[in-house]
Amino acid sequence: MSVLETQAQKVRDSAKKLLADATAQTVIGYADEGVDGLCVPVFITDVKDVGRLVWNRRSVPNLASYLIGRKGKTAIVAKPCDARAVVNLIVENQIKRDDVHIIGMDCPGMTDAAGAALHACETCQVNTSPVFDERIENAEVKPVSPEKRDAERGLDENLARFTKEMEKCILCFSCRQACYGCYCQTCFMDRGVPDWHPESPDMGAKMLYHLGRAMHLAGRCVECGACENACASGVDVRYLIREVTGFVKELYGYDTGLSLEDQPAMLTYQPDDREVGFLGGEAHG
Amino acid sequence: MADIKKETMRKLLAKLAESMTLVGPSDNGKVVEYKKTDADSVLMDDRISYKSPKEFYFPQTEKLLTFSRDEAVENTDVPPTVIFGAKPCDLEALRVMNAVFMEGRYADPFFDRHMSQNLIIGVGCLKKKPGCFCDELGLDMEFSDFCDIMLTDTGDTYKVEHLSEKGEKALAQLPETAKVTCANKRTAKKPDGDVIGLSADIEDITLFDSVNWSDLTATCQGCGMCTYICPTCHCFEFKDVSKDGCVERYRCWDSCIYPKFTLHASGHNPRASRADRYRQRVLHKYLYVKKNTGHAACTGCGRCLRSCPVGVNIKTVAKAVMEVAK
Numbered sequence: 143m144s145v146l147e148t149q150a151q152k153v154r155d156s157a158k159k160l161l162a163d164a165t166a167q168t169v170i171g172y173a174d175e176g177v178d179g180l181c182v183p184v185f186i187t188d189v190k191d192v193g194r195l196v197w198n199r200r201s202v203p204n205l206a207s208y209l210i211g212r213k214g215k216t217a218i219v220a221k222p223c224d225a226r227a228v229v230n231l232i233v234e235n236q237i238k239r240d241d242v243h244i245i246g247m248d249c250p251g252m253t254d255a256a257g258a259a260l261h262a263c264e265t266c267q268v269n270t271s272p273v274f275d276e277r278i279e280n281a282e283v284k285p286v287s288p289e290k291r292d293a294e295r296g297l298d299e300n301l302a303r304f305t306k307e308m309e310k311c312i313l314c315f316s317c318r319q320a321c322y323g324c325y326c327q328t329c330f331m332d333r334g335v336p337d338w339h340p341e342s343p344d345m346g347a348k349m350l351y352h353l354g355r356a357m358h359l360a361g362r363c364v365e366c367g368a369c370e371n372a373c374a375s376g377v378d379v380r381y382l383i384r385e386v387t388g389f390v391k392e393l394y395g396y397d398t399g400l401s402l403e404d405q406p407a408m409l410t411y412q413p414d415d416r417e418v419g420f421l422g423g424e425a426h427g
Numbered sequence: 428m429a430d431i432k433k434e435t436m437r438k439l440l441a442k443l444a445e446s447m448t449l450v451g452p453s454d455n456g457k458v459v460e461y462k463k464t465d466a467d468s469v470l471m472d473d474r475i476s477y478k479s480p481k482e483f484y485f486p487q488t489e490k491l492l493t494f495s496r497d498e499a500v501e502n503t504d505v506p507p508t509v510i511f512g513a514k515p516c517d518l519e520a521l522r523v524m525n526a527v528f529m530e531g532r533y534a535d536p537f538f539d540r541h542m543s544q545n546l547i548i549g550v551g552c553l554k555k556k557p558g559c560f561c562d563e564l565g566l567d568m569e570f571s572d573f574c575d576i577m578l579t580d581t582g583d584t585y586k587v588e589h590l591s592e593k594g595e596k597a598l599a600q601l602p603e604t605a606k607v608t609c610a611n612k613r614t615a616k617k618p619d620g621d622v623i624g625l626s627a628d629i630e631d632i633t634l635f636d637s638v639n640w641s642d643l644t645a646t647c648q649g650c651g652m653c654t655y656i657c658p659t660c661h662c663f664e665f666k667d668v669s670k671d672g673c674v675e676r677y678r679c680w681d682s683c684i685y686p687k688f689t690l691h692a693s694g695h696n697p698r699a700s701r702a703d704r705y706r707q708r709v710l711h712k713y714l715y716v717k718k719n720t721g722h723a724a725c726t727g728c729g730r731c732l733r734s735c736p737v738g739v740n741i742k743t744v745a746k747a748v749m750e751v752a753k
Contacts, residue, residue: 177738178733182738182739183738185646207648312655314651314656316648316650319650319736320648332687368736371736372648372652374478375458375460376456376457
């Protein structure tokens, strides 16, 4: 049995136990029921259905956002990035620690239908869950090389890159819906007044949306790549947020979703915080 | 039918592109999409675009008119477009769109302008792609007659059929050596009944409560991408924008999956949950459009199945609804 299949069996055994002894009312995991081998989210509430649970390198979707608003205790099959998302949802008071049972999967990284590593997985730094109730190990999981921030670019070059990516965007907002962190009841893009969204897929609207969203995710992105994976148009949605995440790490030494105790970078203020970007603050570089 | 080389087809497209905008399947570096392109770079393989070409006859945003206190001027500026490489599912979807916009009580002049200006060149599929289910709807993946010219890929050449006067005129622009004459036009296979589909006789209200919509759509993230890339989704809204002392009125795509779609000014939303909204999508596709036009608004292109980030499968949902509707 392959290491992944062993992990999958452990997931099923665990789900069976959790449901049988009523530790959890629902187990959210993956079922091999998608097109092209994609494993899709599945909600298991009955022990007789645990056979549907799988775990392989196509367990792509981030399941964390399904926890928001659920009643009763829920167990979640969590890749390390999903677990980071769960942690941040707890830190941001969206869910309660006691309401969730984290089945932390050691993760070898996910692939696309053709078997190529997903971009976010290629450079993933966290391949074991930082917080879990039980850990399902995979001895073959190896640390990967750190992701380098993009080299500083000039304004023109930045704009050229943005324009090139955004030409593909159709403003369908699937990146927002796939993002665990985009849980606002009403997104700023959907507010009527002011009219943020001119209902036209032009570059101005795209800039407003993608830059606005990137800023809202400062210090909150867990680098799961769900936005990029969700994008049917093939836009590298993640690169802007990656930049912002890099800034937060550099300025405040904060990594999102690694600890239940750390104060989130954007929810705390120290008088000696570096003030890059403030008017009159230090220049960046 | 006649054969012409793909290279000759490129020459014809280049010729047509002199006076028209050329749209065709293009590789954007990550996925295939229909977009404005040139005759040399248009893809002539069997890959299917992640989205349908509907934006070229039903644009995502389209200016309808400009008005002031005194006058209103309709926008009649529609760029003539060659749509190359539409798949039979896209063409059958266009048949549905045409029924919706043109065959009802009112004919839509904007849609009409696109339809009369556009030259549509279809290309049959060689094989089923993952997620495709046109066959389950009784459609022919190789052929549809709802276009001006239909091509069948035979490797280095296309078998060519023209299906309209417009198509015939376009083919007349081929170089002398490649002139084609088309006899024995095929006709499209008609969908043979309700393979996946609901009888138009059923009352929708009976399906509101008797189907477990919440469970069927539990994983839907509500992104609505499926409606944007769908070849038959055609819901829209109007938006007025003030400009230079006048008002410009736009028609913009909307989506039943978005909460704002049915949000009342009072704050009440009659379709409050994602399950309510997904129910609307499914019943609109398989029941309401069918009641109104006789066609189900799904041609099995499989795009929503392929692109859904969490693998929501409209086919599974439709089949579950059919079980209840029986």
